[in-house]
Amino acid sequence: MSRFSKAVIILLLLLGVGYYWLLVNAGPSDAPTRTFDLAEIRKQADVLAGEKPTALEYTTVATRDVPGAALAAGTGLRMVQSGVIVWHAVTPTGGIVIDSGLSEADAKELDFSGYDNAAATLAGQWMENAKLIVFTHEHIDHVGGFLDYPKFASLAKKAIVSPDLARGMTSLWRANAGQLPPPRSLAAIEAVAPGVVLIQTPGHTTGSQMIYISLQNGREYLFAGDTGSLASNIIQTVPRSRLLTDWLVQEDRTATIGWLKGLHALRTQNPSLIIIPSHDPQFLENSGPQDGYTKAALPRPLPLAR
Numbered sequence: 001m002s003r004f005s006k007a008v009i010i011l012l013l014l015l016g017v018g019y020y021w022l023l024v025n026a027g028p029s030d031a032p033t034r035t036f037d038l039a040e041i042r043k044q045a046d047v048l049a050g051e052k053p054t055a056l057e058y059t060t061v062a063t064r065d066v067p068g069a070a071l072a073a074g075t076g077l078r079m080v081q082s083g084v085i086v087w088h089a090v091t092p093t094g095g096i097v098i099d100s101g102l103s104e105a106d107a108k109e110l111d112f113s114g115y116d117n118a119a120a121t122l123a124g125q126w127m128e129n130a131k132l133i134v135f136t137h138e139h140i141d142h143v144g145g146f147l148d149y150p151k152f153a154s155l156a157k158k159a160i161v162s163p164d165l166a167r168g169m170t171s172l173w174r175a176n177a178g179q180l181p182p183p184r185s186l187a188a189i190e191a192v193a194p195g196v197v198l199i200q201t202p203g204h205t206t207g208s209q210m211i212y213i214s215l216q217n218g219r220e221y222l223f224a225g226d227t228g229s230l231a232s233n234i235i236q237t238v239p240r241s242r243l244l245t246d247w248l249v250q251e252d253r254t255a256t257i258g259w260l261k262g263l264h265a266l267r268t269q270n271p272s273l274i275i276i277p278s279h280d281p282q283f284l285e286n287s288g289p290q291d292g293y294t295k296a297a298l299p300r301p302l303p304l305a306r
Contacts, residue, residue, distance in 0.1 A: 138168025
């Protein structure tokens, strides 16, 4: 065998090993399971007096196509749509917003190919009318719409921000981060509104939390944040790729896998509990009718003056 042939074989082996490690390997497989105390979560959901949310709706502010294996290790290079999604829990007194989207400038910087200004406008209206704004974690595609909102001063007091979330938001170097409300120390499981419970799940980031919502009709939802970006993360119990978690985002991969194992157990034992991935608009569109949430109608542009 010639030196050139040997060199080609070695190069191919290195490329294969690199591809496997960065985009296929879903380990460490021995990551300990992080458990969810659903009984305590449900108990907390009933602690605060008042009416629970009546409905859930969402809007997708930005989209881009990415290789599936980037967001769910080992699922192949077929392109999937990733979206920046804002949720609105409808209540009799203003509503609760989960995550806030991001600005068009940030969407371009992060290579989102599609930005929906009408959806961003709707997310802003939700925040203006909300009684409460909460976040699954502190990355710009979840908090940027809030931090960069033109009427930020009127929104700031509505947000519940833990010390870890506040540190993460401050590190984004947004001027408005200096006007955040005082951080609120949160218990591992804590109700923040009737039917709404924050669950501390550090891993993807130190400030990561999942959000449980119980509706008046008895439906239960758990927003997984970027612990479960796609439905396949949750269904197949696979994390994001090492290309993202070890190189680009720097998350605690072992903790994240532990939470995914916990979500898998929770889903298996409680099939009526609906677990919502953070960046999977196609899954949401397909599952919404059976799972009891809707894609919100977008505001119509004002007619041109004559």
